[in-house]
Amino acid sequence: MKKSRIEKEKEIIELMIRLYCRKRLHTTTLPQEYADLLDYARKRLSYCRFGDNKTSCKRCPVHCYASEKREMIRQVMRWCGPRMLIYHPIITIRHYID
Numbered sequence: 001m002k003k004s005r006i007e008k009e010k011e012i013i014e015l016m017i018r019l020y021c022r023k024r025l026h027t028t029t030l031p032q033e034y035a036d037l038l039d040y041a042r043k044r045l046s047y048c049r050f051g052d053n054k055t056s057c058k059r060c061p062v063h064c065y066a067s068e069k070r071e072m073i074r075q076v077m078r079w080c081g082p083r084m085l086i087y088h089p090i091i092t093i094r095h096y097i098d
Contacts, residue, residue, distance in 0.1 A: 005052040016080040
């Protein structure tokens with residue numbers, strides 16, 4: 001069964017937040033603020049008005065994240081973006097193709 005774009009995005013954001021916490025923060029479990037960020041990101045993706053036609057959040061005309069959460073997710077993505085190719089190469093390539 002093919003996953004929707006939103007479901008794929010949820011998986012990728014979870015991978016990125018977990019990678020950030022494991023490698024950048026040196027924790028084996030998600031700190032509460034990052035667990036909250038993951039829940040927040042999943043909720044925002046679930047209610048995305050563009051659904052499967054969504055672009056990347058960076059290019060989206062509607063910024064649905066609150067400014068504090070947007071800054072946190074930007075920090076995670078900025079750090080993880082280049083490293084995703086090393087830790088999750090297949091997922092990263094599929095994401096860029098998609």
